[in-house]
Amino acid sequence: MDYTETIDEILDHYRNPRNYGELPDATVRAKDSNPLCGDVIEMSLKIEGDRIVDVRFRGKGCAISQASASMLTDRLKGMTLDEARSLNRDYVLGMLGIELSPVRVKCATLSLKVLKLGIYSYLGSSTKDLEV
Ligand code: FES
Numbered sequence: 495m496d497y498t499e500t501i502d503e504i505l506d507h508y509r510n511p512r513n514y515g516e517l518p519d520a521t522v523r524a525k526d527s528n529p530l531c532g533d534v535i536e537m538s539l540k541i542e543g544d545r546i547v548d549v550r551f552r553g554k555g556c557a558i559s560q561a562s563a564s565m566l567t568d569r570l571k572g573m574t575l576d577e578a579r580s581l582n583r584d585y586v587l588g589m590l591g592i593e594l595s596p597v598r599v600k601c602a603t604l605s606l607k608v609l610k611l612g613i614y615s616y617l618g619s620s621t622k623d624l625e626v
Contacts, residue, residue: 500591502518507561512568515550522557524612528559530597535563536609541616551608555599558594563605565589570609579613581606583626 520538527534533555540548550572550617551563566586570578587594587607594602614621 497592498609504557504561504590505569506593507564508557511551511560511564513550513564513613517548517550520550522612522616524615526604526608526611528555530600533542533559533601533604535559535605537563537605537608537612539570539609539612539616541575544576545576546570546573546575551605553605555604558590558598558601559604562586562590562602563608566605566609570580575585575613575617575618578609581609 512601517538517540521538521541522534523538525536533553535551535553535555537549537551539546549567551567553560553563566589569589583599583603583606586602587599592604603626607621610624610626614624
């Protein structure tokens, strides 16, 4: 399979991340790291009613983790909390569009985990059994 275009898109998101930065009026913020490498993603969400109306992220890490956060935040604006909460690993892998090794899957899902930590924290739910 030829992944050239997909890889170009991932590299573009890595080099020119969308929604990068901080939301001063964020409703909730969340942060987590990939335990395998220590790379970090931090996300701020602005929530109105049951909808995500704005989102930013900051982070330090590999191309997959940063591109994944950039692509994911692009898709989050306008989503309801229920929609965002139901996103899963397969959604993120489909969004990236390339096959990844298990170690790289952790890179890809770091932003999803941070998103869910933020939503769970906003809803006051326990994150004990959080899985992505
Ligand atoms: Fe650290 Fe990918 S190598 S998140």
